[in-house]
Amino acid sequence: MVDELLRYASVIAERVNPIIDEVMRGEERKLYNASLHLLKAGGKRLRPLLTVLSARLFGLDEGLALYPAASVELLHNFTLIHDDIMDRDEFRRGVPTVHKIYGEAMAILAGDLLFAKSYEAMLRLWGRVPDNLLVKALRELTWAAVTVAEGQSLDMEFGSRDDVRMEEYLTMIFKKTAALFKASAYIGSVIAGANDDDLVRICEFAKSVGIAFQIRDDELGLIGDEKVLGKPVFSDLREGKKTLLIIYALNNVSSSEREVILKYLGKSNASEDDLRRVAKIVVDSGALEFSNRVAEDYLKKGLTALDGVNAKDLEAKKLLMEFALFLTKRLY
């Protein structure tokens, strides 16, 4: 099952990458190299896959979905480059971040270029799909760009707060992560001519899977190892990220344990031993089991929504189901 999905994912990645290269051509070598650094370092092209599968679901040829697929990937990489500057992250995908190599000024500009190129990639659909559908795709892309910025703003604000509520965390990851998942699915579906009811369903699917994916990603940040993460362990703890795990633990441990968590959380100079102690308190609190339950609930909600979609391509529907399971699979 998963093998089939992974095979298809790599086929799509190999078709999307040349489109990205085609759009990312320009004379200013340093700027374009900086913009391509992260894209060339890897990445799973999850959002393009979601766009292409959503398009196929409603009967669109895979080939036409490659431009919007490149578009959402470019938008995603723009946000990664800027987030890494804001969060002072030095590694991603196992390589130094753009600002570590090219400096902050060039990294800001590289992100800006990717943002603009994300629209350029989408606009390559011009003349290939009806204008009214292209406009709908562009409206969604814009909604996602606004929403992701708001999500990052919440994430930064939460860093300095100890009283973040679970609903606030869920709103934040909806905005920061799930919004672009939703947009990726919507855009593929809408250019394929999906009707309004099916659009609601596929968006519900992508949004729920996006939230579940981010919850799992936050779990990995606590228990994953450096090789899998592509960045140092405990970065999230050092940055004081208020993940579901931390929120749960802060509300469910003894006051002395709570003090230990708050003492080291968000301290960039905390030692690995101290952070290991924090991680142990969080894990022992039952936070992972809780977090898993929440992720499972979102996954179920997403799969139910997908199930209701009137699909033209049943293989695409099956692959989307596998996509959801793969992204949110139990990690330990």
Next chain:
Amino acid sequence: MVDELLRYASVIAERVNPIIDEVMRGEERKLYNASLHLLKAGGKRLRPLLTVLSARLFGLDEGLALYPAASVELLHNFTLIHDDIMDRDEFRRGVPTVHKIYGEAMAILAGDLLFAKSYEAMLRLWGRVPDNLLVKALRELTWAAVTVAEGQSLDMEFGSRDDVRMEEYLTMIFKKTAALFKASAYIGSVIAGANDDDLVRICEFAKSVGIAFQIRDDELGLIGDEKVLGKPVFSDLREGKKTLLIIYALNNVSSSEREVILKYLGKSNASEDDLRRVAKIVVDSGALEFSNRVAEDYLKKGLTALDGVNAKDLEAKKLLMEFALFLTKRLY
């Protein structure tokens, strides 16, 4: 003549500002405040004026042009906020820059939000103009965003070079400044239904005026005073900007004078006296007269192009002529 233009400019500014406020609504207060800081600090709304006058030129009602007018102003302010971070500028429009007040992380995000909101403003035309014209406007906005980023990249690269040629400078200011002038005029014209020949003419007009405007702006950077500039005098010299004035002077002064220029140019810690000495060498070289001639040539080229436009609204045509003269008027 100029009075009439300035009166109209303030009418348009007062109509565009509420549209900007309408688009810039969101719950994340700090992010939205940071994004609005520069917009609230003033600004002449030159690009919106160009969009509205171009739309009127081809018979579109002013009211419909306000959304694209807001769009180009939002895009412009996004680039200013990010440029100020990259150039380490601390003042603009007489107030501290966004990153000085909100920090670099929030300033990066504020720029990103304005970028996205620039598309949102344009997309508010949805249902008000035909989709095919809206798509053309969005393609132009995207071209401008890509081009402005490339221009900023050239500007930064030139800072560390002493051998920048005049054509390179002109390419850079075309990309960094004139591209958005051109886009502002194109967008207003295209949604008004201008034909291809007239679009070429109005773009030639806006592009030429944009280049002349930037040449004058660079002159102001050398001879203007702090109150007019809204930022410290000699910032351009401190940042090592390769303006037409500097390029001319480097090619036309004695080798000892050249050495003085190169000794202090781009040195952030140079004293005001040293920079005054550099400025005097540049002025005495005849650079201003040369720069004026180049600006006049572009102005003439622009006015000739405007003259050839088949205008539906002759008052708009006259105001555009005044706009060009006002922006590029002799400064001393």
